[in-house]
Amino acid sequence: MAFFTRFSPVLVAVAALSAAPAAFAQSSPGYFMPPSQAPAHAPAHVPAPVPQAQAQVPAIPQLPALPKGAPPPVAVIGVLSVPEVMQKSTAAQGVQAVIRQRQEALAKEAQAARAKIQAEQAQIEADRSTLTDAQLETKEQALRDEVAATQTSFQERNQAIQNSGQAALGIIESELIAIIRQEAEARGMNLVLHREQVALNVDAFDITNAVVAQINKLLPSVPVPPSVVTPGMAVNPPDQSGDQGAGQ
Numbered sequence: 001m002a003f004f005t006r007f008s009p010v011l012v013a014v015a016a017l018s019a020a021p022a023a024f025a026q027s028s029p030g031y032f033m034p035p036s037q038a039p040a041h042a043p044a045h046v047p048a049p050v051p052q053a054q055a056q057v058p059a060i061p062q063l064p065a066l067p068k069g070a071p072p073p074v075a076v077i078g079v080l081s082v083p084e085v086m087q088k089s090t091a092a093q094g095v096q097a098v099i100r101q102r103q104e105a106l107a108k109e110a111q112a113a114r115a116k117i118q119a120e121q122a123q124i125e126a127d128r129s130t131l132t133d134a135q136l137e138t139k140e141q142a143l144r145d146e147v148a149a150t151q152t153s154f155q156e157r158n159q160a161i162q163n164s165g166q167a168a169l170g171i172i173e174s175e176l177i178a179i180i181r182q183e184a185e186a187r188g189m190n191l192v193l194h195r196e197q198v199a200l201n202v203d204a205f206d207i208t209n210a211v212v213a214q215i216n217k218l219l220p221s222v223p224v225p226p227s228v229v230t231p232g233m234a235v236n237p238p239d240q241s242g243d244q245g246a247g248q
Helices: 082-088 090-130 133-186 208-218
Strands: 077-080 191-194
Touching: 077 133, 077 208, 082 090, 082 133, 082 208, 090 133, 090 208, 133 208
Parallel strands: 077 191
Antiparallel strands: none
16 A cells, blocks of 8 residues: 555665866857858868856855764664554554555546446437537536536545554554654664665664564554545545546
8 A cells, every 4th residue: 555655854864965176168169160161271270269167166265173972872773664554553454454455445436437437428428419509508518517526536445444454554654753763762773774775784783573573562553543634635646556536
């Protein structure tokens, strides 16, 4: 489920940023003359272009030394796979099951709404020869309004389901942060890295299984709040991989 891959900033490693100085290439200025007007003989000497003055790089300032501070402690490192913890968390599995059930029920309603709209569209086509232009336009506009309202309704309801899943996920994330801190302190670790970002480590560094066991012990399940559409609720673009709303 997509929302289980979105972790809070506390759990996401910060990507390192790098910047490289831009290189500027100077092209030689020249001129173009159409072939029909080209001179019979090329000029004997073409003056070389005058080089442009390059920007001067400011000198690096010499700053006074700062007072000596305490050196950082010796790193005691641990590694952890957050995705694996979430996959093995019984609470996360329960949230995923509830959200899946709600989305499947919504998909069935969307399918019924689509069939209803298609039947209304077919009826308009069948009655087209008996309707005046004004009557036809009225019926078609009413159908367009119904399609728009139906799409908006299903998008909002789908967003409400996602929001309720995120709320439940937030409870798991908060507990997970506390458990990671607890496990690290118990092992004297002062630096825990994402296992997916470490090229090589030994099993003794890995606290993933210990965190899984602890979170399943302390938080075996979490309630998923009702999926309620609220006024002014932001709606993300619908997921194209699933049946999100009524078709046109």
